Amino acid sequence: MPILPGLTYTLSSLAYAAAIGLLSMGLTLTYLTTKIPNFAHATIGMIGSVVMLILIDRIFYDSNSWLIFLLGPIAGGAAAAAFGVLMYRAILKPLADRGNSVIGLMIATLAVDIILLNILTLILNLMPGEHIPKLIGANVVGFQPKIRVAGIVVDSYTIVLPITALVLTTLFHLFLTRTSFGVAMRATIENPDLASAMGVNVSLVYTVSWALSGFLAGAAGALMAFAFKGVDPAVSALVIVTVFAGSIVGGLTSVYWGLIGGIVVGLAEKLGTTIINNLYRTLLVPGLGLPNISLVNYEKVMSLGLVIMVLLYAPQGLAGVDWGRILRKIKSVKGGR
Amino acid sequence: MSTVIKAEKVNAGYGRFHIIFDVDVEVKKGEILVVVGPNGSGKSTLLKTMFGLTRIYSGRILFEGRDITREPPHVRAKRGIAYLPQTGNIFAELSVRENLKMACYGLEQSIAEERIREVLEFFPFLKYKLSNKAKTLSGGQRQLLAMAMALVRRPKLLMFDEPTAGLAPKAAKEVVEKILWLREDLGKTIIWVEQNAKLALEKGDNALLMVSGRVAYHGSARELLADRELGRRYLGVKG
Ligand SMILES: Nc1ncnc2c1ncn2[C@@H]1O[C@H](COP(=O)(O)OP(=O)(O)O)[C@@H](O)[C@H]1O
Numbered sequence: 001m002p003i004l005p006g007l008t009y010t011l012s013s014l015a016y017a018a019a020i021g022l023l024s025m026g027l028t029l030t031y032l033t034t035k036i037p038n039f040a041h042a043t044i045g046m047i048g049s050v051v052m053l054i055l056i057d058r059i060f061y062d063s064n065s066w067l068i069f070l071l072g073p074i075a076g077g078a079a080a081a082a083f084g085v086l087m088y089r090a091i092l093k094p095l096a097d098r099g100n101s102v103i104g105l106m107i108a109t110l111a112v113d114i115i116l117l118n119i120l121t122l123i124l125n126l127m128p129g130e131h132i133p134k135l136i137g138a139n140v141v142g143f144q145p146k147i148r149v150a151g152i153v154v155d156s157y158t159i160v161l162p163i164t165a166l167v168l169t170t171l172f173h174l175f176l177t178r179t180s181f182g183v184a185m186r187a188t189i190e191n192p193d194l195a196s197a198m199g200v201n202v203s204l205v206y207t208v209s210w211a212l213s214g215f216l217a218g219a220a221g222a223l224m225a226f227a228f229k230g231v232d233p234a235v236s237a238l239v240i241v242t243v244f245a246g247s248i249v250g251g252l253t254s255v256y257w258g259l260i261g262g263i264v265v266g267l268a269e270k271l272g273t274t275i276i277n278n279l280y281r282t283l284l285v286p287g288l289g290l291p292n293i294s295l296v297n298y299e300k301v302m303s304l305g306l307v308i309m310v311l312l313y314a315p316q317g318l319a320g321v322d323w324g325r326i327l328r329k330i331k332s333v334k335g336g337r
Numbered sequence: 338m339s340t341v342i343k344a345e346k347v348n349a350g351y352g353r354f355h356i357i358f359d360v361d362v363e364v365k366k367g368e369i370l371v372v373v374g375p376n377g378s379g380k381s382t383l384l385k386t387m388f389g390l391t392r393i394y395s396g397r398i399l400f401e402g403r404d405i406t407r408e409p410p411h412v413r414a415k416r417g418i419a420y421l422p423q424t425g426n427i428f429a430e431l432s433v434r435e436n437l438k439m440a441c442y443g444l445e446q447s448i449a450e451e452r453i454r455e456v457l458e459f460f461p462f463l464k465y466k467l468s469n470k471a472k473t474l475s476g477g478q479r480q481l482l483a484m485a486m487a488l489v490r491r492p493k494l495l496m497f498d499e500p501t502a503g504l505a506p507k508a509a510k511e512v513v514e515k516i517l518w519l520r521e522d523l524g525k526t527i528i529w530v531e532q533n534a535k536l537a538l539e540k541g542d543n544a545l546l547m548v549s550g551r552v553a554y555h556g557s558a559r560e561l562l563a564d565r566e567l568g569r570r571y572l573g574v575k576g
């Protein structure tokens with residue numbers, strides 16, 4: 001048994017990590033702006049998966065067109081963004097304005113999560129499929145254009161997802177640094193009172209942050225529809241754990257570190273678990289006579305283990321680590337040789 | 338002289354915490370009103386209330402005769418009120434240039450650029466710091482950046498909350514000189530909350546003494562300085 005996983009698995013791990021990265025980045029954004037830990041975030045991402053499924057059923061059923069990778073994330077992202085805005089304006093903001101604590105708001109997001117989950121499940125249960133007979137739990141893996149990498153046919157979404165993450169992050173970065181509304185968003189995150197003193201409509205900034213966060217989640221969710229063995233909104237209950245782990249590992253102080261945290265945790269869950277499993281089974285099982293069981297189902301142990309490590313040894317997350325010092329140290333060690 | 342801002346029987350606070358009671362105050366155009374009082378007497382809360390950052394339970398606030406009691410801060414800012422909080426009056430994580438851009442928020446690009454050029458002439462040291470993060474500036478430089486940021490909007494009224502707190506004497510002196518210059522050369526109206534009562538009362542026109550959230554004195558700054566009883570009791574001014 002080789003230690004390193006094969007190409008297909010590595011690509012799907014990268015795609016998963018990119019999706020978690022986008023979700024953790026959005027989660028960090030709304031946490032930074034409105035101070036609300038959003039437990040509905042993964043289910044908001046599932047809106048994107050549901051939209052993708054419906055698009056496949058109605059439009060892209062036998063076209064095999066690359067357009068699905070453009071239209072899916074945009075439509076899924078837009079739907080999720082709209083829901084994010086609705087959730088913030090109709091429920092969370094009124095609750096916050098009435099002086100509810102973070103705990104109260106967090107519970108509210110849990111309630112929204114359950115409601116949204118049921119709505120999405122209901123839609124997929126009740127909506128008659130045009131081509132796909134049963135939408136709930138439908139497997140859409142076969143509906144993506146085929147692509148070859150190093151002579152092997154791979155799921156094209158695994159190539160598209162990391163590229164999409166890169167494009168969206170770049171656009172988001174340009175928005176934050178090059179547009180005055182983006183600079184105002186960073187300013188509001190640092191000091192909302194002062195931002196309002198500068199004439200910034202803080203409440204609008206908050207609303208837009210929920211829209212952006214929703215869009216990132218929906219776009220990721222749309223592409224992740226191809227990763228599931230069946231599109232079922234209930235998957236979000238597992239995903240949200242990883243998304244929070246990614247945000248916490250990132251440090252919850254910077255959207256970029258949120259992205260990196262998500263990618264790190266996503267990779268640890270997939271590649272990390274598999275590599276550890278392979279090591280275990282090729283070295284420890286024969287060597288020490290340990291029970292020959294598979295460890296690949298213990299993904300969440302990896303992500304939550306990472307969270308505990310980070311909270312113990314780097315309470316500010318990866319963002320709080322003095323990378324400059326570490327780099328200098330590495331350089332000096334190299335130079336000393 | 339026309340009235341710039343006026344509070345009428347204002348009661349305000351944070352949520353259920355009622356902090357200031359029945360406050361009446363009036364500031365005329367071109368005046369420096371110095372606000373003094375013991376720690377926790379509600380000076381900062383008064384400024385925040387003028388700017389719309391607290392909950393107003395009753396009373397009215399008029400700016401140039403218009404009722405702004407229910408207006409949110411960003412609207413008050415557009416009307417010409419600048420508020421420089423005690424701490425956090427610049428964006429530490431943004432560059433000096435981005436700070437100045439934020440100060441021009443909502444202004445047309447060409448006007449914004451012109452205004453920034455204009456204030457850089459008033460505060461030349463900033464020209465050499467444009468790309469630096471604001472957190473790298475010294476305490477005095479930060480106050481001056483905050484002042485520059487307020488000025489790009491050409492406010493009519495500037496409200497300073499303890500602008501010299503924590504500054505070295507030389508830096509504090511520079512900040513005070515700039516405040517006086519704002520009034521003398523630019524004709525601005527100023528509300529100035531200051532811990533160092535003696536210093537501010539000597540420079541100001543009128544004074545407001547806050548004690549336990551109420552107005553204990555509202556009148557000439559020099560007379561308050563001369564009032565041994567009030568001075569000794571509340572301001573640490575030796576009689
Ligand atoms: N955000 C807040 N929430 C509740 N109470 C506050 C808040 N800010 C200040 N206070 C209280 O209001 C009172 C007046 O504070 P403040 O206006 O800062 O006084 P001063 O500026 O004169 O020192 C104090 O008792 C303080 O504890």
Ligand SMILES: [Mg+2]
Pocket residue numbers: 380381382423498
């Ligand atoms: Mg104060």
